Amino acid sequence: MILDPKYIVISPKQPYFVMATSRYYKAVVMNYGISHFYCFQRDGTTENPIVAVPDGCFDILFFCDEKEPCAYVCGTVLHPKSTLNTKNKCFFGVRFLPGSSFKFKNVTMSDLVEQEIPFLEIIEDKDLFEQITSSKDFNYQIQIFMDKYLKFYNYSEATSKHKDLRKFIMRNIMETAGQIRVKELADVTGYSVRYINKMFSEQFGLSPKVFCKLMRFQYLLNNLNDCKKEIFHTNLTELAMELGYYDQSHMIKDFYEFTNTTPGKYIHSLQETEYKKRLIII
Template structure:
């Protein structure tokens, strides 16, 4: 049976956000249902802000002097351009299924969708505070002041809290290589219950969610390649991540990024990705 789960290891990545800027600032939280905060200027000509599947929800604020806006963005299922506006952006990436509940909006409504922030969270004061600032730390503190009481209330009312944490931890620990029947058996629930919880709390069927988590693990591995990537590296990686073979892994990666693992790693090195990513 499940108990209180701690240290959930999920580190959702959006590498094309980093590629669209000369400096991408990231403040890791891994608490309160938040993965991290981030900010960047979309200042690299020719590089659009493209989202790839991650199973998460983001709040993205465009802090433009003339036309500020903010959206709550659900996970995409295929790569998609989310912005090409030249401006300063502030964002919050939530842990899958672990943020506070959005009133009157189901998690499935966010999938492949962007809903205006003020339609869901009717807090014009917070919107104005964040979109008129360029101070990353002040934006974080302003958001947390509003968010933490809502999160704590939501957690106190969430009957599925421990189950969601358990499922997320189990899926992450196996890099998405787990069947729904195994999740159900380990958690002590029926397959029907697991499917129902996923649809309501994550907005996705568990099989698709596991695919996205495996993809995110693949991204993490590719981001850590220090040397030139060879077929031997990819073959070994495909085995470790539970793909049928190397070709299967490449097909999945292409479906979710519109590029191949080899070309992706090359692009990371070409733009000096790690120098653009600043973790604070």
């Protein structure tokens, strides 16, 4: 049995970020609404393009460049999208957990979907911007960000009228790897389908149906990343059934929609680029 609620942790993956650089550093948090911090440099050692895939998250991404520093708040994409393909740039990023929701100035969560909005237009903290973009010390950048962020996070949690409902719904979605219908969410919470749809869209910028589809894809991605090529084809049908796809063809079609490739070709790319050697978890 692949699915077991005790072991399902959907850690959002952007595998093409890793494949497009010789070293991709990652510091896992999985708390305070943050999945992990990451940093990498586009130094010209690889020609692989950076492609963002749907993950139901938003990132804050800093370009640590002495001459032209900049930063963006980037919402989830809904289809694969080429991005960040500038050489000789150092990046520091924060990837938030799927379903993290915050109140930004003049910007809703739906405004972020498939968008990259300048950091200082949303978070007017020039001091934080300058301290992070002027450094290339990963641990220092993390510390600086967390010192400022925790105050914002605690305030956001304290003032959220939907905090408990949001967490309950998110836990149900994660425990089923996205295999839950809106009607089921309504039944377990005692709210109407209409209310769940409305609240979810306001809080996360996506409908629960779309979000669940993205979580199922991300869970599939997590499984493929840990899959050995030799047993890939043996497990593919079982994996499709466990994830609630109609059949293997349905799963491949969904995967292609979100990556522009097939699971088999994706596994080959992981092997060819030596994905696990490029990913350095600290």
